[in-house]
Amino acid sequence: MLRFFVADSLDLLARLPDRSVGVVVTSPPYNLGIRYRTYRDTLPRRDYLAWTDAWVRQVARVLGPAGSLFLNVGAKPTDPWTAMDVAQAVRPHLHLQNTIHWVKSIAIDREAAGEGTGLDRDLAVGHYKPINSERFLNDCHEFVFHFSPTGRTPLDRRAIGVPYQDTSNIGRWRAAAGGLRCRGNTWFIPYETIQSREKDRPHPATFPPRMPEFCLRLHGLARVGLVVDPFLGLGSTAVACATLGVDFVGIDLDRSYVEEAEARVRRAIAGSPRLDFGEPEPARQPHDRSAGTARHGQPRSPRGSRRRMNDR
Numbered sequence: 187m188l189r190f191f192v193a194d195s196l197d198l199l200a201r202l203p204d205r206s207v208g209v210v211v212t213s214p215p216y217n218l219g220i221r222y223r224t225y226r227d228t229l230p231r232r233d234y235l236a237w238t239d240a241w242v243r244q245v246a247r248v249l250g251p252a253g254s255l256f257l258n259v260g261a262k263p264t265d266p267w268t269a270m271d272v273a274q275a276v277r278p279h280l281h282l283q284n285t286i287h288w289v290k291s292i293a294i295d296r297e298a299a300g301e302g303t304g305l306d307r308d309l310a311v312g313h314y315k316p317i318n319s320e321r322f323l324n325d326c327h328e329f330v331f332h333f334s335p336t337g338r339t340p341l342d343r344r345a346i347g348v349p350y351q352d353t354s355n356i357g358r359w360r361a362a363a364g365g366l367r368c369r370g371n372t373w374f375i376p377y378e379t380i381q382s383r384e385k386d387r388p389h390p391a392t393f394p395p396r397m398p399e400f401c402l403r404l405h406g407l408a409r410v411g412l413v414v415d416p417f418l419g420l421g422s423t424a425v426a427c428a429t430l431g432v433d434f435v436g437i438d439l440d441r442s443y444v445e446e447a448e449a450r451v452r453r454a455i456a457g458s459p460r461l462d463f464g465e466p467e468p469a470r471q472p473h474d475r476s477a478g479t480a481r482h483g484q485p486r487s488p489r490g491s492r493r494r495m496n497d498r
């Protein structure tokens with residue numbers, strides 16, 4: 187079952203029982219001045235990290251003992267510590283089990299790749315936002331920190347494994363592992379090419395559904411249980427859960443994002459008998475203590491002021 191809430195995630199998470207969630211895959215606001223529809227992404231750093239501490243504390247409480255938090259965070263060249271600061275804010279609550287690099291774009295030189303790869307030219311693939319600068323590089327990656335309660339959450343590495351390239355030396359191991367090796371911690375997941383930002387991806391900071399899909403498969407679909415994304419956005423984690431057939435709760439302050447997320451899920455699995463939405467969101471709307479009530483129109487953000495649009 188998939189359930190969506192227009193709410194403040196702190197309030198909603200507080201209502202979930204201890205150890206009731208298997209996996210959280212999420213990407214919070216980065217506090218980089220990104221212009222969301224409702225949320226104001228410009229807190230003083232200290233307040234932002236205090237807020238991060240508060241929601242991560244709730245996530246740590248609701249995660250089961252073999253659970254996973256996959257936390258996607260990026261940065262911008264003029265504020266390069268964001269991702270590390272957020273990871274440090276999680277440190278008192280959960281163990282950092284893996285650090286994954288989500289690679290949005292990559293260039294591979296044919297010569298460096300070697301003859302065996304079959305490349306007939308240099309390769310440059312994926313999308314990124316070009317940075318016009320004499321001192322900064324284009325930012326083609328973001329972090330996905332994998333946290334867990336003990337640092338010992340078992341993983342299904344072969345669920346996102348890649349075929350062995352060199353089969354000469356590994357006959358025995360190949361057979362044992364179904365021909366797949368661990369993908370490692372660099373995941374090339376490009377954004378889908380779109381024609382119109384406003385129409386096709388009306389949100390300034392999404393990740394592709396393939397990213398949460400990798401996270402969930404890696405955690406192990408048999409062990410996933412309930413998945414939560416407390417910062418739903420356009421519902422990329424919801425789409426992954428719907429296609430994988432796992433239970434999901436998604437939360438966002440912004441009603442239009444939540445509506446678009448539901449529409450995306452419906453489109454992603456149109457015709458599938460798996461689709462089962464929970465009760466309509468207003469019936470489950472919690473009282474919103476800090477941000478005004480979302481039940482009547484748009485909730486307001488408690489923090490910060492508006493700033494310039496800043497895509498990832």
Ligand SMILES: C[S@@+](CC[C@H](N)C(=O)[O-])C[C@H]1O[C@@H](n2cnc3c(N)ncnc32)[C@H](O)[C@@H]1O
Binds near residue numbers: 195215418419
């Ligand atoms: C980085 S975006 C998430 C994007 C999402 N991963 C996707 O692929 O579409 C962060 C989202 O958090 C939402 N948000 C910010 N503060 C929130 C809060 N306190 N509770 C719930 N949602 C919040 C924003 O509206 C924004 O959509």
